[in-house]
Amino acid sequence: MxxxxxxxxxxxxxxxxxxxxxxxxxxxxxxxxxxxxxxxxxxxxxxSAVARSLKARATATIGLVVPNATNPYFAELARGIEDGCSRNGYCVFFCNSDDDPAKQRNYLRVLQEKRIDGLIVASAGDDAVLAQTLADSHEPLVILDRNIEGLNADLVQIDHEKGGYLATRHLLELGHVRIGCITGPIQTAVSAMRVHGFIRAMTERGIEIPPDAIVESDFSGTGGHRAAAQLFDTIRPTAIFAGNDMMGIGALRAAAERNISVPRDCSIIGFDDIELGRFTYPALSTVGQSVRALGDMAAQTLIERIAGTSSGTPRAPGRRRVVSPRLIVRESTATWAGAAKRDLAA
CATH class of the missing domain: 1.10.260.40 (lambda repressor-like DNA-binding domains)
Structure with a gap:
């Protein structure tokens, strides 16, 4: 060379x-x-980009760490971030932590050694060490999707609790009462907030939630299939709120294996509005917001923070940008056939 x-x-x-x-x-x-x-x-x-960056004290590169690159949600999120960065002359180093806190910390160290101008992190679960690691770094930082407690940084996320509430209220308005909830790891803040939204909607209607109506699994098609199968084999719900769209897609499969017609026998709604959900059969109802737009917002937030840092102005407190979800009704949810009979009996 x-x-x-x-x-x-x-x-x-x-x-x-x-x-x-x-x-x-x-x-x-x-x-x-x-x-x-x-x-x-x-x-x-x-x-040499390294030599030029040492002179200019900028590399025009941004680090991105996500917990699961196989999840279409994070793939779409990364695309939105890349679009926003590219439009402003930045390249993106993409790292997948596999929901492993140790791997996540190692990637953060490597990115910092690359002298990146800023960092976007969608954290891998709850990691007490991560907050301190990021607090000790000097790069402008945006936390995406999953908040990290004890850290003064910009945050961009969807309103998870409201989304869970909107999804469940939609099922209730269709006449469903025996509603199951399948969720990702409940110890993560994202899962907990979405389940809280489910519980709030059910409580408002005065509906008691049986202990076995909420099933914990993981945010994947396999996890959704396993959790929905458990519900179908126990409480036999007429509707299911899935903690994300991949779980909802897994639930569609579990229903088909049992000859449960969706939405005639059971309505299913997800969360996130990933592109894949539009092409399942039936197409998956969901709550969410444009995932790419959310990624673009994270990129713009970071670039604004980088500009403020390079100008020498004192660092302002972290901003919280919470995007309100919307209900997207497709083919997988419908009025429960038994609702009319129930109303007549009442």
């Missing part, structure tokens, strides 16, 4: 002159510039 000294020798100039041409740091005559640019093309020279 050619070096700056190789280019200088080929052009017959000093390596500092080559640096001035590459970085436009000082005026260079047209003749000398032409010689240097010709040598660069001939040798396929690529300037």
């Amino acid at each position: 050619a070096t700056i000294k190789d280019v200088a020798a080929a052009a017959g100039v000093s390596f500092t002159t080559v640096s001035h041409v590459v970085n436009n740091s000082r005026p260079v005559s047209a003749d000398v510039r032409a010689k240097v640019e010709h040598a660069i093309r001939q040798l396929h020279y690529v300037p």
